[in-house]
Amino acid sequence: MHVPLHIGDQLSRCFARGFPQPPLLRNNFCCATLALMPVSPARKVEALRADFRSAARLADMLGVNRAQITRWLRGAGIDPLNAERIDLLELVWSALLRIYERDAALSWLFGVNPRLGDRRPIDLVRAGRTEELMRAVRAERADSFA
Numbered sequence: 001m002h003v004p005l006h007i008g009d010q011l012s013r014c015f016a017r018g019f020p021q022p023p024l025l026r027n028n029f030c031c032a033t034l035a036l037m038p039v040s041p042a043r044k045v046e047a048l049r050a051d052f053r054s055a056a057r058l059a060d061m062l063g064v065n066r067a068q069i070t071r072w073l074r075g076a077g078i079d080p081l082n083a084e085r086i087d088l089l090e091l092v093w094s095a096l097l098r099i100y101e102r103d104a105a106l107s108w109l110f111g112v113n114p115r116l117g118d119r120r121p122i123d124l125v126r127a128g129r130t131e132e133l134m135r136a137v138r139a140e141r142a143d144s145f146a
Contacts, residue, residue: 042073093105108140
């Protein structure tokens with residue numbers, strides 16, 4: 001019976017061999033490559049800026065100054081509150097793109113939503129209302145399959 005190495009053992013062996021960064025690990029069950037760290041907020045900012053085609057639009061969606069997006073893209077640290085907003089926007093956006101085309105997903109984000117008490121989902125992203133938003137997204141997904 002093969003017993004996989006404990007991740008800590010594997011990492012210490014890799015670093016002992018002089019690897020400059022943590023290696024990617026293989027999932028023994030599904031053969032997926034797993035990174036040791038989650039995607040950083042800065043990488044999410046890059047991806048969201050590309051998805052929304054503008055740093056100014058992304059700044060508006062997050063409720064920050066456009067210059068702040070530029071600073072984050074240049075490596076400035078992201079405070080915990082804005083990191084949570086970035087995570088939430090990325091989560092909601094990726095969920096919406098599984099249901100809708102890009103333009104319809106944008107309309108959903110900026111439109112008044114009766115499931116959210118006639119509030120706009122983007123306003124709930126800014127307020128960090130994860131549970132409410134994800135309930136509304138799940139309801140949209142259920143309706144799209146009905």
